[in-house]
Amino acid sequence: MTCHVQVQIQKELEDTREELNNIRALKSSKLLSEEGEKKLKLLDKQRSCYEKQLKRLEQLRLSQAKYRKTKKLKLKRLIEKHPDAAVAHNLAAYDQTGQPSIEDRGQKRLFEVIIEIASRGAAADPFRSSNLISPCITLDKLTERLKERGFVLSRSATYLRLIPRRSNSIEGKRHVRTVPIRLIKANNDQHKKHDDQYVATNTINHLKTLAGSFGNDAVFFLSQDDKARVPIGLPAARKQAPLLMHLDYKVTLPDHDFVLAPGHKLIPSVYAACVINQRKEVSYSGPTYITIRSGKHDSSTAETHHHDFSLLFDSKEFESVMKINGQCKPIVIICVDGGPDENPPYAKTLAGGIDLFKKYQLDCLFVASNCPGRSAFNMVERRMAPLSNQLAGLILPHDYFGTHLDDNGNTLDEQLEIRNFKRAGECLAEVWNELTIDSYPVACRYIEPIDTKDSSSLLNPNTLDLNWLQIHVRQSQYLLQIIKCNDLKCCTKWQTSYSKVIPQRFLPPPFPFKVSSDGISVADINDKDGRFVDLYQRLQLDNILPMINVPYDYNCPSVQNELQKRTCPLCCLYHPSAAAMKRHKRLHSSKYLKQQKVIIAKIEKKVQVTDDNDRESDKDSEDDNIPENKTNIKAGAPLIENIFDFLASDFIEF
Template identity: 25%
Template sequence: MQERLRLIFLGHKGLVADLRTLNVGRPSHTFDVFFEQLQNIIENKTAVDDRRHGEAHLSEWLSLEDMIQQAKERCPENTPIPSKTLVRLQFSPRNQYAKTSWNFTSRLQVQYKIQRRQLRLSHPDEHYCNALLKYLKEFAVEMKTQCNVAMFACDDKAKVPIGEPGFAVSTGVRGKQTIVPTSSTLVAGDHDITKSSLTPSVSLQCEIPDSSEHSFVRGKVHVTVNDSVFQSSNPFRHAATLVKIVKHQPNINILILYTDGGTDHRNTLASVQCSAVCLFKELNVDMLVMCRCAPGHSWRNPAERIMSLLNIGLQNCSLERQQCNDEIEKHLKKYGNMKEIREKSSPEVKQAYIEAVESVQSIVRNRFSKLKLKGEGVQVLDPVTEEDIDLCKRHLRELFPELNLGKLVKNVTKKVLSLTKWMENHCRERHYSFQIKKCDDESCCRKSQLSENVHLDWLPDPVLLDDKEHYRSYKDSKGKVTDESDRPTFKESERKKVTKPRTAKKRALNETGDTSDNVTNQDDINMDVEQSVSDVTESEAPFPLTAQTARG
């Protein structure tokens, strides 16, 4: 052996057999046919996704085994089929910078992914509403240096389900793992069909920054946990809640509200406008400005950012209401949903149900009170009572005695002359905004607390530039007469109003058998158009057809 080593060091060859020559390696073309078919399937799916801007709404393969089976069906008979592990290693790595990515070949441009619930609706007015929100932020930044301004972003969270006694139901928020004793197991009911629920109502009092470009998702978070059955969301409940929050704060000159377009916040509804009048009178502010986002764009509302914070308090949590006595439970079992409980319950059943849910409300309030936004603790409020809401409504009874508070809809309120006249003198209504401002008559409105050098202008409407693609800046529009003529859906509604009478007349002419294009007199058409516009009700028009509106 020593002699052989000496000869090897001297450079002699052939003394040791190189066994590596016997290892020809793994055959590289064994599964080429299979992978070619699989690659064709993937390319066809990719081509379809490209036409959808790279978005897919469902997975094409239920599992890795399903993917292999689809490729196998396209291969000739007796084609070698690789194992699941080998196919998996041909995927693209999720993180190409991790060491585990060295195991993947990226031969197949597929990955394991989780569906993202971030798909957003588009709306013709989304650009217009974004410009309006920018105007609102710049208005708040400008006016806070001259007077006391309070800005609130309001919204309701999704309902939190409550299970029946003895059957706790999950809140639906899983989130991440939570800390529990080793002897305990977190469990919840195996289904989520419930008759009871809670509705957390969020009011974010924004800390107005020094620039509109900075974040408005800062400030105090106020949360009210309402029972969805007997404390359902409505405009007057929201108004009474804001009164409860703001009343103990220093005198506020301008109150700004930004909401979504739900039926309890939509500023075009008569009930929402009447609740705004109550809020305006109760807080004695000099100006109230309400704006909302475009339909399907509630993600623009700063209050939506608070929902993920509240989810921390609801994650891995299951709730159930308390047990009532046998007689009450017998009645509650007859009701199949919240509407039946609300409408058919007797006063005794109603009171017992409220007490049974109160303990659940306390649990949720306690969990929310432990949360913080940017170091500022969440303030949890008790729900407002019916007496608080009625106290807020007293302003409508005092100002408009003939107004029926049980029917606050446009077809009824437009007939109340005192209300329409008051709104003409104090309000400015638009499709996405509603503003109220004090008048100079001290017999009507209390004297303004503002200094004489502070002048309040209406929040302007977004106006397009000459390029018809971008809107003017707030500085170029403030203090000027503006209207909604540059709102896309306003243009469409006006076009339909004008074309509808002419279409009707043509249809009538065709029924009489006269097909001449020149039979219709132009004066008759103009008269029909004027009549149709005058017949448009306030509920159909985007804003009231008043003298103030005509002025802009």
């Protein structure tokens, strides 16, 4: 059997011979010119070359055929003589014509191994219309795992074994022998645009710059978000991320795709610590802590996030990134997704932040969020895909201690229902506790529901001290700042040099700047040439601003019509909402001032009574310790509350 090269050369040889015959006919009639003579010689040489090539190809064909025949005979004798070795090394005689495929060259289990790899960590079909499995695995990862199994094939050869995206295309027709696996694109990679996206992004960039400047020893950077609720009694994962593979594979699944009963889901709250790397940048890597709550008996609120922060502080996984010398790091930065349970302008978020600020004696506490539709850029989102991968094919039990539902899905035994929810949450926690993300551990635990009456009184914004808020707190649309003051009677001593780096204590509002012939100037909101700058450039350009006491949301397009309404006319303090502005107006009312005077008077009286009792009880011991040459302390002498203030020079301005 001749090859296609021989056929091609044979055709060219016939064309050359035909042309030679025509030229020789002209020569016999003595009509051939000099150019014809030259062409005749050239064609004669070309004919001779073609004949030699054909002869060589024919000899090569015969020798290769003889070699293959001899090889088949030797292989057949070897298989007959050593059948066990042939089975161990996948040796088999190939009797068909043409080049054998990869599967026929000692890699017969290729299809089975591809299905096996794709089946691991898989989820059910999103539409539940067929028995499909969707594992989170890319084509490169599949090729790498096949090579680890001993299969020798390229990336393109692996792709040709999968179902093409379009079978009627030219490329799709090359997929002849395939397994029921198809690569698809992610359908949730489009992000909405928002008018405030540049201001919110610049705010988060300022916080990252601040964190990188102070480093890991002083800053704890936390990113938090609630993962999609995990159903109980159904496959936990339905959609996976970036590149997916659908596999038509027989599995045992429930015969329904609806929720067993209302609220039969678990709420995972994910807390991702972000470590500052050696380049002084906030990285996406760090330990992960997950709290799981019942979707029916509990919820995700500001109180739950406030409670979870104490769990992070007590966990061993977060000890290296959250503590320094056994205490919480003085600067805490929290990035949230801007949901109703953790949005910076909300009163419950403010109350929870103040409680954490006082409890852990922080220098600064920042809570920042991105604008709506841009929460996918929150750094905790990078941890969601590995968590979803572990959920693939997982069905959490809903009746571990016995069913608590009737045929209509109504609850028969509430206590049994709580126990079943707890068991399902513990099963999910066991799965995630075995996971490591970027070589960092993942800690997960189930949180039992608490009484809503007790939890509602934990964070009450109506009990906040308005005077304290005016000095220590600044709220805006996408940022909450709680900063320590310089008064040692109010706050403890600074643990960091933050007050020297940011002399005004609070972060400056984002402003766009542009460069023109006049130099650097402030750009308008709608000016396309305006660019937001980093934190330290913004501090240097503070003198260029046309006004003082600028609200932080001054350049937020979505709140331009509300700036004047939300700014106090007496103290020029900006508030992110009408409710916050209404709460602040109480500070300037005469009734509130009278109440504060009464409270201060009561506190001073209690302090004075306590000091008198302590002075009388310790009088004898103090007299024994007083030196003879020391004068007696007169009644009514001023009390030294802080030794540093007493020893400080009167010429130093604080």
